[in-house]
Amino acid sequence: xxxxxxxxxxxxxxxxxxxxxxxxxxxxxxxxxxxxxxxxxxxxxxxxxxxxxxxxxxxxxxxxxxxxxxxxxxxxxxxxxxxxxxxxxxxxxxxxxxxxxxxxxxxxxxxxxxxxxxxxxxxxxxxxxxxxxxxxxxxxxxxxxxxxxxxxxxxxxxxxxxxxxxxxxxxxxxxxxxxxxxxxxxxxxxxxxxxxxxxxxxxxxxxxxxxxxxxxxxxxxxxxxxxxxxxxxxxxxxxxxxxxxxxxxxxxxxxxxxxxxxxxxxxxxxxxxxxxxxxxxxxxxxxxxxxxxxxxxxxxxxxxxxxxxxxxxxxxxxxxxxxxxxxxxxxxxxxxxxxxxxxxxxxxxxxxxxxxxxxxxxxxxxxxxxxxxxxxxxxxxxxxxxxxx
Amino acid sequence: xxxxxxxxxxxxxxxxxxxxxxxxxxxxxxxxxxxxxxxxxxxxxxxxxxxxxxxxxxxxxxxxxxxxxxxxxxxxxxxxxxxxxxxxxxxxxxxxxxxxxxxxxxxxxxxxxxxxxxxxxxxxxxxxxxxxxxxxxxxxxxxxxxxxxxxxxxxxxxxxxxxxxxxxxxxxxxxxxxxxxxxxxxxxxxxxxxxxxxxxxxxxxxxxxxxxxxxxxxxxxxxxxxxxxxxxxxxxxxxxxxxxxxxxxxxxxxxxxxxxxxxxxxxxxxxxxxxxxxxxxxxxxxxxxxxxxxxxxxxxxxxxxxxxxxxxxxx
Ligand SMILES: Nc1ncnc2c1ncn2[C@@H]1O[C@H](COP(=O)(O)OP(=O)(O)O)[C@@H](O)[C@H]1O
Ligand SMILES: [Mg+2]
Numbered sequence: 001x002x003x004x005x006x007x008x009x010x011x012x013x014x015x016x017x018x019x020x021x022x023x024x025x026x027x028x029x030x031x032x033x034x035x036x037x038x039x040x041x042x043x044x045x046x047x048x049x050x051x052x053x054x055x056x057x058x059x060x061x062x063x064x065x066x067x068x069x070x071x072x073x074x075x076x077x078x079x080x081x082x083x084x085x086x087x088x089x090x091x092x093x094x095x096x097x098x099x100x101x102x103x104x105x106x107x108x109x110x111x112x113x114x115x116x117x118x119x120x121x122x123x124x125x126x127x128x129x130x131x132x133x134x135x136x137x138x139x140x141x142x143x144x145x146x147x148x149x150x151x152x153x154x155x156x157x158x159x160x161x162x163x164x165x166x167x168x169x170x171x172x173x174x175x176x177x178x179x180x181x182x183x184x185x186x187x188x189x190x191x192x193x194x195x196x197x198x199x200x201x202x203x204x205x206x207x208x209x210x211x212x213x214x215x216x217x218x219x220x221x222x223x224x225x226x227x228x229x230x231x232x233x234x235x236x237x238x239x240x241x242x243x244x245x246x247x248x249x250x251x252x253x254x255x256x257x258x259x260x261x262x263x264x265x266x267x268x269x270x271x272x273x274x275x276x277x278x279x280x281x282x283x284x285x286x287x288x289x290x291x292x293x294x295x296x297x298x299x300x301x302x303x304x305x306x307x308x309x310x311x312x313x314x315x316x317x318x319x320x321x322x323x324x325x326x327x328x329x330x331x332x333x334x335x336x337x338x339x340x341x342x343x344x345x346x347x348x349x350x351x352x353x354x355x356x357x358x359x360x361x362x363x364x365x366x367x368x369x370x371x372x373x374x375x376x377x378x379x380x381x382x383x384x385x386x387x388x389x
Numbered sequence: 390x391x392x393x394x395x396x397x398x399x400x401x402x403x404x405x406x407x408x409x410x411x412x413x414x415x416x417x418x419x420x421x422x423x424x425x426x427x428x429x430x431x432x433x434x435x436x437x438x439x440x441x442x443x444x445x446x447x448x449x450x451x452x453x454x455x456x457x458x459x460x461x462x463x464x465x466x467x468x469x470x471x472x473x474x475x476x477x478x479x480x481x482x483x484x485x486x487x488x489x490x491x492x493x494x495x496x497x498x499x500x501x502x503x504x505x506x507x508x509x510x511x512x513x514x515x516x517x518x519x520x521x522x523x524x525x526x527x528x529x530x531x532x533x534x535x536x537x538x539x540x541x542x543x544x545x546x547x548x549x550x551x552x553x554x555x556x557x558x559x560x561x562x563x564x565x566x567x568x569x570x571x572x573x574x575x576x577x578x579x580x581x582x583x584x585x586x587x588x589x590x591x592x593x594x595x596x597x598x599x600x601x602x603x604x605x606x607x608x609x610x611x612x613x614x615x616x617x618x619x620x621x622x623x624x625x626x627x628x629x630x631x632x633x634x635x636x637x638x639x640x641x642x643x644x645x646x647x648x649x650x651x652x653x654x655x656x657x658x659x660x661x662x663x664x665x666x667x668x669x670x671x672x673x674x675x676x677x678x679x680x681x682x683x684x685x686x687x688x689x690x691x692x693x694x695x696x697x698x699x700x701x702x703x704x
Contacts, residue, residue, distance in 0.1 A: 015500065016500040019497060019500050020497070020498050020500065022497065023494055023497030023498045023504075024498070026494070026497075027483070027486065027490075027494045030485075030486055030490055031483065031485050031486065034485045035485070223481075223484070224477070224479050224480070224481045225481050225482065225483055226481075227447065227477045227479075227481050228475070228477055228481040228482065228540075229481075230447055231445055231446075231447060231470060231473075231475040231477075232470060232495070232498045232499065233467060233470050233471050233498065233499060233500070234498055388442060388447050388448055389448055389449055
């Protein structure tokens with residue numbers, strides 16, 4: 001049609017994605033720089049939480065996942081395993097066939113214990129040769145495993161009272177007929193801070209990322225700036241990425257603070273690959289930012305946005321395995337927990353920092369985070385209203 | 390239609406918009422010619438902002454069709470955005486960014502080459518020099534308007550939509566603002582400006598008067614006045630006497646509008662004969678002087694409002 005203005009080359013609508021995105025990012029950075037309160041919070045929150053959660057909560061969780069690596073198939077062994085179940089402390093999730101398999105299970109966090117029963121265990125007991133059995137525990141969370149180890153020890157007496165009636169009754173009443181060797185992996189000194197510090201990275205990232213981005217859109221709406229933003233050629237995806245990107249950096253700053261403080265105050269190591277940790281953390285940060293952004297497209301004002309963030313933040317703290325051992329929670333709580341990005345990130349960050357876990361151990365968790373992130377991002381872009389209707 | 394398409398920068402027909410059950414815009418038709426300064430008048434809540442938002446794609450009309458700059462207002466709103474400068478009714482730039490940062494942001498978002506340089510040039514061109522490092526939130530009303538106007542002309546739009554740009558701004562700043570609008574129009578930019586100041590209406594080439602979501606009149610100000618065929622009188626005298634006359638006049642035949650205007654009373658009505666009889670009656674005392682006067686634009690608008698727009702009757 002005549003009369004339509006020629007579109008200048010630089011202003012063509014499908015060009016200039018990066019330019020517009022960059023404009024958005026720079027604007028957000030300038031605003032962040034001027035916002036002293038937010039800047040202070042970014043730095044202070046990690047320190048505060050680190051101190052608060054340094055004192056962990058004591059618990060005696062049951063139904064912890066265990067893998068049995070048995071080289072013996074006698075009735076005594078079978079009975080031993082059955083009574084192990086009856087203590088209520090263990091859920092036998094896996095039968096491992098090789099030591100390598102068993103190692104992988106514990107490293108990925110799918111089980112907290114591996115019980116190794118040596119060949120000829122039943123025979124040795126009958127002979128009174130006091131065979132050794134090995135209980136490998138994931139000691140990163142000493143609170144979770146302490147009670148369970150005590151239960152295995154207590155088992156010895158009761159189990160063999162029943163088993164050894166009859167021809168071997170003379171063995172009863174003597175010292176326990178086998179020797180339990182407990183091998184604590186990853187955190188031999190049972191320091192709670194070692195478990196808390198990596199967890200805190202996840203918790204603090206969840207909190208700050210959620211709250212800051214959940215304010216992103218509502219702030220523009222409340223201040224009236226959204227109207228002129230929408231009147232520009234910016235697209236919803238550009239606005240979203242522009243608002244999210246600066247906080248990825250903020251997230252890494254916070255992570256650095258916690259890791260440094262954890263190392264110098266509590267001696268928490270970084271056992272595994274820093275590159276893997278950074279990559280997966282990036283995904284975790286992006287997942288939380290997208291969620292915050294989604295909240296901000298739903299909330300009507302900033303107060304609502306903060307409330308909705310907390311509505312998500314609380315179950316994250318309680319059901320992810322940060323506050324209470326994940327494996328000790330009832331099934332429904334674990335189900336909810338699996339939906340939360342923090343749950344998966346905790347396994348990642350504890351795995352990498354404390355156990356030296358590698359990518360193959362964490363594939364599942366990594367993909368869970370990616371799936372979560374993509375889902376919320378799509379919702380956010382769909383929810384974002386490009387008009388004021 | 391196709392013939393005239395080139396002539397009209399804004400060409401919309403029968404626009405409608407409701408919020409819930411509240412009909413805010415009821416069939417608005419507007420045609421704005423290239424290079425024109427088009428005044429969009431109407432009292433608060435009459436639907437000016439809603440109409441303007443539909444013109445630039447910020448609201449989707451419930452009914453009606455139209456083009457802005459030749460682009461369809463529903464399907465091609467993105468192209469409209471690239472070529473339109475929209476100044477919102479309330480200040481909508483970033484209070485925590487400086488003048489120059491705000492302008493640079495806008496320049497980048499529109500993909501302008503050399504955005505920083507452009508922002509600086511615009512600062513000088515629009516008389517903002519010396520304030521480029523001040524936070525936008527700390528500017529006074531008049532400077533805020535000036536900055537907002539700068540932000541909408543930065544990307545060299547063909548059409549400006551200004552929504553009550555001078556509300557709450559002092560008279561000097563208002564005058565300067567209007568000078569800028571005329572300069573821009575002289576450069577060939579078409580301007581649609583909403584306002585409820587009558588003196589500003591007279592600075593526009595053409596007007597449309599909207600009330601309750603309907604356009605009640607359109608055309609150059611003097612045409613709107615003459616087509617209403619209103620008669621008016623000026624009554625001069627001592628203030629207490631004028632107050633007394635004003636009270637009585639409102640009840641008398643032929644009188645529709647009574648306004649105090651500085652030193653005199655302005656009385657206006659549509660029927661010349663009845664009004665003249667009434668005026669003779671009112672002016673029979675010696676303490677006042679009555680003489681015929683010209684009906685004003687405001688008279689016309691009030692008359693239009695009284696005689697049509699309020700309820701469901703057609704405009
Ligand atoms: N987003 C909205 N939601 C609901 N009502 C609205 C909305 N925007 C405007 N209105 C209503 O529509 C009417 C017209 O508003 P508006 O177009 O802003 O008028 P004006 O700009 O002429 O003052 C007002 O009664 C206002 O309350
Ligand atoms: Mg308005």
